[in-house]
Amino acid sequence: MAKESKTPMTIDDYYIKKTNPVVKVLIYIFLAFWLLVNLFPLYWMFTFSFKTNEEIYGKNVAGLPHEWNWQYYKIAMERVNMIKLFGNSILVAVITIAITIIVSLMATYALTRLKWRGRTLVNSFFMLGLTIPLHAALVPLYKAIKLAGIFDTMWALIIPYAAFSLAMGILISTGFMGEIPMDLDEAACIDGCGVWGTFIRIICPLMTPALATIGIYTFLQCWNEFLFASTYTSAFKTIPVGVQQFFGQHTTDWGVVGAALVMATFPTLLIYVFLSRKIQESFMAGAIKG
Amino acid sequence: MKGNIRMNKKVKNGINIFLFLLPGLALFIGVLIAPIFMSFRYSLHDMSLLDPLTKENYIGFNNYVKLFTSGSIHFPKALLNSLLLAALSVFIQLPLSLGLALLLGKGMKGERGFLSVYFMPVLISTIIIGQLWLKIYNPDYGLLTRALWALHILPKGQLIQWLGDKKIALASAFVPILWQYVGYHMLLMYAGVKGVSPDLREAAMLDGATDGQINRYIVIPSIKPIIKVSVIFAVTGSLKSYDLIKVLTDGGPNHATEVPTTIMINQLILRNKAGMGSTIAVMLIVLCFFFALVINKVFKKED
Known part of the structure; x- marks a missing residue:
């Protein structure tokens, strides 16, 4: 208590005190769920670019590939x-x-x-x-x-x-x-x-x-x-x-599609990792005009 | 003599200003402004792409009439679809974005991390996202079908043509559009939420206001201008939507998912009808400005 009176409470302290722990857990579950909704399709795209059709078509739909096949990247590069x-x-x-x-x-x-x-x-x-x-x-x-x-x-x-x-x-x-x-x-x-x-x-x-x-x-x-x-x-x-x-609507070479999509997405995401704040700012500049 | 020098200086200054502006004005007028007027002129003619404008092919506003009466162009259906998409964006996507922005904006542990991941889909090309969702929607091997089988929501072995069934194709095509841009609106609103003065919050909190009350009476009213921008972007963006529909369904099956732009491209490229294509373009410009004005008015009235 003595400590608290020395340093003025910040706004965050109020929140931490006020927010009910059950509510807090629920909020985090919701945030994590939305994180999953955002990331899982991308994770899935990444993994099926390494999988054989056998795995993709039923043996291993959502898991990590049993073997990391780089061949689709080579095919995608060429084709x-x-x-x-x-x-x-x-x-x-x-x-x-x-x-x-x-x-x-x-x-x-x-x-x-x-x-x-x-x-x-x-x-x-x-x-x-x-x-x-x-x-x-x-x-x-x-x-x-x-x-x-x-x-x-x-x-x-x-x-x-x-x-x-x-x-x-x-x-x-x-x-x-x-x-x-x-x-x-x-x-x-x-x-x-x-x-x-x-x-x-x-x-x-x-x-x-x-x-x-x-x-x-x-x-x-x-x-x-x-x-x-x-x-x-x-x-x-x-x-x-x-x-x-x-890729038409009915391409059957999933691995090749996945590899091409990953290659096309990778540079943007790489830049985003390093410049996320700057990128977010430049998007906000577009909306502030009002 | 002195006056002469000053005169010369003024002229020289004027020339300099003109030279500084010249590239910008040339680009802007040549590529944006002049084409708007030309689009309108084309829309009054029955012409193909490289036809000149002549008296013979001048047809007045016939293209506009045809757009709404011809059974083979499917424009009313496309317009309805894009308005439906606009409504879904405003009433589902934006509230979700606002909710996320309010949660993150109040200062959670790891808020920057959540924010950065939520924003990620915005940066990925819509074509890539479309290709990915084509795979997710695959009736047999897609993620969605397999997940529903695993959760026993769908009996194992039953296939659903998510994008091929006329009754559900539109809804299926809308999901990725909503999914991709939630993060964009969230980012704008988050910036607004963070801009709310901490003193104001603190004062309300000391008065015993709950989180819900603070959001309702302090945060949301003060980010109204940003919400307005989001609503305008969501509505005009829906009217202009093209990329994801093109990849996922290309307007099919049997025109169930047409939007104005798929029809415009169809008329323009496949049928070589530049007059009709321009008519749709003009309709889109008018509708975008109309809705932007209406939304502005609605928000002004509420104040």
């Missing part, structure tokens, strides 16, 4: 051509991220650091992009892409992806750029830096924390995108399109 799919997806993602970052930093600089009439109006105009669904552009873009002769190339995906990530890029950069003191711009101006010099030498280097957030957001948008990817390309496949086209 689905996972390396090519990965290469395409990475190429599209990297270039899209680069374009989104450069274009949104430039626009944000003009919208927040340079003073001119109508800049709030232009800003709200860009923010319209947060609510426009991809569907709005699907048909006209298809036509434009065909006419421009970039159908079935990476540019047929990069240009739309960059355009649709732009609004979020500007929204995120505005937040980060607002934290850089205006004194820096003025000092640079006195030192004879023009607007371009200030932008490139002063502002851009200070925006590195924003780059991660924009990069993650854009990456997840284009890495998993399917509607445009399946419409604007045929031979140039990204991972979702390749996986979808290769």
Whole structure:
């Protein structure tokens, strides 16, 4: 008791005191149940990628594989051509991220650091992009892409992806750029830096924390995108399109399917393990606009 | 002279502002804004993809009329399906997300761990999730059937066509959609719950309020703006849903699980009807904005 009076009780202490132990156990059971609902399908996918059909079809549906067969990974690599799919997806993602970052930093600089009439109006105009669904552009873009002769190339995906990530890029950069003191711009101006010099030498280097957030957001948008990817390309496949086209509804080679799915999922989950907080933050940035 | 220099500076500044904005504006107008107007123009024509717009194929609002009256397009059914999905999202998925957010947000041991796992499905491509659930729903070897056999809920050996039976296919296709995004809404709401001032909670607690009362009278009212965003996302997301339906059923069996986008792609790619495809796109844009406005209004009224 004496100890408690020395250190003020935190909010957590109240909860721990107040929450009935039975209720607490029930809460944990519920949380654990939901954990299982989330993890078990993924665990199952992981294990059946190593199992023989005999095991999958009845002998060992949910357990660990008796023998870890890596052969399905080899088959998936060769037949689905996972390396090519990965290469395409990475190429599209990297270039899209680069374009989104450069274009949104430039626009944000003009919208927040340079003073001119109508800049709030232009800003709200860009923010319209947060609510426009991809569907709005699907048909006209298809036509434009065909006419421009970039159908079935990476540019047929990069240009739309960059355009649709732009609004979020500007929204995120505005937040980060607002934290850089205006004194820096003025000092640079006195030192004879023009607007371009200030932008490139002063502002851009200070925006590195924003780059991660924009990069993650854009990456997840284009890495998993399917509607445009399946419409604007045929031979140039990204991972979702390749996986979808290769496995019809009634594929019997479960091991190969499992191996391909695990390979397709693995990079995202690996990044998530290391950057979970940053990834969660970049998703929250998308909703706070209100 | 001095005025001249200032004038020049102003012009130069204007040019610079324009140059900074140019790439963004070009990309944004060219890829997002102009296509919306073009979609609307296409929707007034009976045209295939590479047809030019001419007087001959101008048909006014016929596409819109056909969309709702033609028995072969199945649009009303698709719209109904997506609205059903919206209702399920709002009344099942969001309450579940809110419940999880409230539980985790009140400070449990291991809350970060739970949160991170619950959010994981959001990051996985919907195509991958669809392929995985195809296997879970396999009538013979799937996880679901086998689990029901093991628990003696289903007599061993009885097969259920989860995605192939017209009566249950829609419900089956909705489950993975709900499953994937619970974590997303939970994350948004959790951030809101964590943002509630601890002083406010403490004061209520000292007054003897129970957890339930605190949630009801303090936490939920203060995260209302986030709940509103979640509701808008859930409804517009349901209207736009495509990927999982495409993988799981592709609108079948016998059009039981069509959603507007599966029909749009069908008209556009398989039938080469760009006019009709655009009509569906315009309907979707209008519906998304309409529902966003209505939801905003409803939340405003409640205040």
